[in-house]
Amino acid sequence: MKKNILYLALICVVPAILYILSLEVVIPIPSDESHMNLTEEIQCSPCHGEGKEHARKETHPPKDLCFKCHQQEND
Ligand code: HEC
Numbered sequence: 001m002k003k004n005i006l007y008l009a010l011i012c013v014v015p016a017i018l019y020i021l022s023l024e025v026v027i028p029i030p031s032d033e034s035h036m037n038l039t040e041e042i043q044c045s046p047c048h049g050e051g052k053e054h055a056r057k058e059t060h061p062p063k064d065l066c067f068k069c070h071q072q073e074n075d
């Protein structure tokens, strides 16, 4: 009996976690020339860093873990 409850809980929790994670993914990284072969977050700052040509908006979430939210379109 106890085992069944655990199993049920697992079935409910796994999709919930996946759903929450999927919400974090926003605008995909375009798959154009500027974004080819980018594997590290520091590579973003020359273009998207503060005061740079394509700086993010002021409303942009502050975190610097770009890939957590933005992923390449053709994964
Ligand atoms: C060589 C310069 C360059 C580099 C490096 C670069 N980008 Fe970009 N990025 C651009 C340009 C240009 C655009 C399109 C212009 C715009 O929409 O402001 C763009 C657009 C984007 C967009 C879509 C914006 C929209 O409105 O649709 C995202 C998301 C993005 N970049 C994320 C990243 C991430 C994450 C990295 C690092 C892995 C990165 N970029 C590295 C130049 C660059």
Ligand code: HEC
Pocket: 024, 026, 027, 041, 044, 045, 048, 054, 055, 056, 057, 058, 059, 060, 061, 063, 064, 065, 066, 067, 068, 069, 070
């Ligand atoms: C916590 C999630 C999250 C992280 C981490 C994140 N972004 Fe974003 N990004 C977003 C959201 C949400 C938007 C849409 C913002 C809006 O419409 O105001 C966005 C929009 C953008 C845009 C489009 C222009 C703009 O300001 O709206 C660019 C370019 C971009 N992000 C680049 C980056 C780069 C580069 C990094 C890493 C330094 C990064 N993002 C990290 C969530 C994130």
